[in-house]
Amino acid sequence: MNFPVNKKIIMWILSSVLFMEMMDSTIINTAIPEIAKSFQTYPVNLKLAVTSYLISLAIFIPISGWAADTYGTKTVFSTAIIIFTISSIFCGFSNSLIELSIFRALQGFGGAMMTPVARLIMVRVFPPSELVKATMYIFLPALLGPVLGPLIGGLITTYTNWRWIFFINIPIGLCALYFTQKYIENEIAEHKTKADIIGFLLIGTSLSCLALAIESIGESIIPSYIIKVMSSIGIITFIMFIFHAIQYKENSILNLQLFKYRTFKIGVIGNIIAYISTAGVAFLLPLMFQIQFGMTPLKSGLLISPMAIGAMVMRGISPQFIKKFGFKKVIFFAPIGIFFSLISIGFITRESSYIYICICCFFLGFFNILLMSSNGPMIYVDIPKNKSANATSLDITIRQFSAGLSVGLVSFLLITFLDNLKTNIHSEEGIKSFHYTFFILSGIILLQIIASFGLKKNDGEEASRGAS
Template sequence: MEQMDSTVIATSLPMIATDLGESPIALKLALTSYLVSLAVFIPVSGWMADRFGSRTIFRAAIGVFVVGSVFCGLSSSLDSFVAARFLQGMGGAMMVPVGRMVILRSVSKAELVQALNYLTIPALIGPIIGPPLGGLITTYLNWRWIFFINVPISLLGIYLATRFIENLRVDRVPPLDWPGFLLSALGLSLTMLGLATIGRHLVSARVSSGCLALGVIALIAYYLHARRAEHPLLRLDLFRLQTFRVGVLGGSLFRAGIGALPFLLPLFLQLGFGLTPFQSGLLTCSAAAGSMCMKTISRKILRRFGFRTVLKFNVGFASASLVAIAFFTIHTPHAGIVLTLLFGGVFRSLQFTSLNALSYADVDHADVSQASSIASAVQQLSLGMGVTIGAFALQASSYVQGHTQLVAADFWPAFVLVGLLSLSSLRFILQLPDNAGHQISGKT
């Protein structure tokens, strides 16, 4: 449900912007606010699942998510829409750790890649259905219904969670690190808010710069706090593990580049090529189809070549698939667009699977909850950074070329930039030894 919601919205952003009387670029705040909310609340949601039980938190998360959905559908201005998306993100953040934590605590290292694939494949159904569904609703009904349809789906989700998810708890849960939570929440939210609003929209440049400065100060304060806290909210010492450091930090650069795609691509196809949201959605869902196909064979590829080799070469293919979008023109056959996005989805899926599994290769069982919280928070923050960077590049390109309205020629620098950003993760990947993650990949 969460994955489908995000892809539905990405396809419908241009129409939502028009109805709210805003620039399509301004709607980057709707994507960014959701991702910021995830980054803020994912760390504490892991503690809450340990303390109150996975089923209890999962059902509460669905409830918060659907309330946010209703408010999104009722929004009449950009600021109310952004606030409602932030509320949605609170629910999404509490949903994320439950499945992953249950999987990580239930399987051996050798089964981890396959188990994560089983967890991910159902989530990819949303990105396949989402774009054409969002386009269909937006084109032939009203964009507000893309949020209202979450109500019956959420009710079904609560019923299924009650019936099938065990209410797992941890017997001895340390007290919540309230100072750490407040510092990390302020740091992450203010930093992302500052980056997303610099230039224009909602607040002045002075306020944007102030948010960014205060956010950085709060993150530094959290780092100092975590070094002396007995039970910090996020245990930064886990970054001493090389595989965890490469998977999370190196992976964040790759995800930042990929994170701009759901924002840039629908705008490119609709504003640049004049496609309807429905037509755009039918094209973009091919990337998710490619991702799903790769999930079925990624374990065999990793067993044959190992993590370092796969990550080293595949990052080039995945980044090139982003840059290739820059060469689309209004005359590019739709079949060519579909094939490019399909193979791009294949390469990105393999990279994500490898990075996700590698992150937990050397993490002790007792530290899984902490590692999952850190990885999830950084992942979502990097996706938000990708949206911000992509929007900045698009704005700059349009300004330099002297366009008052977005046209197709404005987009190619943005796709090249995010492709190079993803490729920059190679610096971390090359630090890995040849046998990195061998206990997971099974390569001998």
């Protein structure tokens, strides 16, 4: 299928922006030890810079659709690119952990507006007959972002300065902004939806307070009384949001009525378990490789990249697995593959061969995407089409928040084991703390098997037959 020149340019714009956002979610991981040295702080404290980005995404993604419908796709998309690019510059010039975390949160706000609106532009520009192929051209290059992120981050940090991992967003952002202004139309929805401002403020306050409180457990950065206050505010506003969502039903910014659908509920629970048990691994491995094994950021990035490669391989063949075995069997057996992958990673030592490390990382990414590719569609199999947008917002919010919690969890476990062993992260004994943390994560993923018992044999049968 040959696309007109303007549509090809739009595909390039969307793909480059998605690539930038997806790369940015992983590029910081291999630079964490060097950033910690620069800020003269404990490496694990850098979790705040990682989770602030993820939590910001979780908070602001639900309002992206309303913003695009109200102010126009081009306006919101352009503004998001500007915010993302400028905040990248600020991240590069940060001189403390607090500064970096604040600007990463601003980056997350830009990403929250950028990625969903890019999908919306794609749907509006390309008719159904062109959409499948356009999706492939747009998202395949973008999927290279998580693969190249650790490599580029490691390369830059090893041979230049960690600040350049943020500055590389400048040329991408400026080019995307220029072509957006020239080739993308500002489409405003004819029937504008009313924003649930109260719901947004309640859930935004709740998620941010709870996340910050959980991240700060066992740390001395924030006084304990402030943590208690934030926890209380987070819990109170969350309860208030639940009552608000029950009253507003489908009009709530996050439609909790969707949990009445059994497959949606099981799929969401599965995603929470999967993200909590695996999302923190990309944060933990660079710390172990660089601090414990003395590797360069580049070598660390090279050893982690098979995780993303395994994910890309499985992404291409997962529909065949689902079609052959069905959702219930895949959701039952995929966690077993993740379990053994995490256990294997938990036995990595200084003497482990690079081949062994790469194989462990490859299969973790491989089985993780198999599970995600099953939980993802399962969420939508029984959801009416007119509620699919609500389901997407709720699903993405929960996934991003769970990913942020995972980073906080692995940090808490690591520090706890270090304290119990009466050692520190730089000592030889410290490797045990990493191993124990991976073993705990491997146990968490087995909860997914229990969740799969709630599925019926024929759940998603029609969707699995359509997989190809």
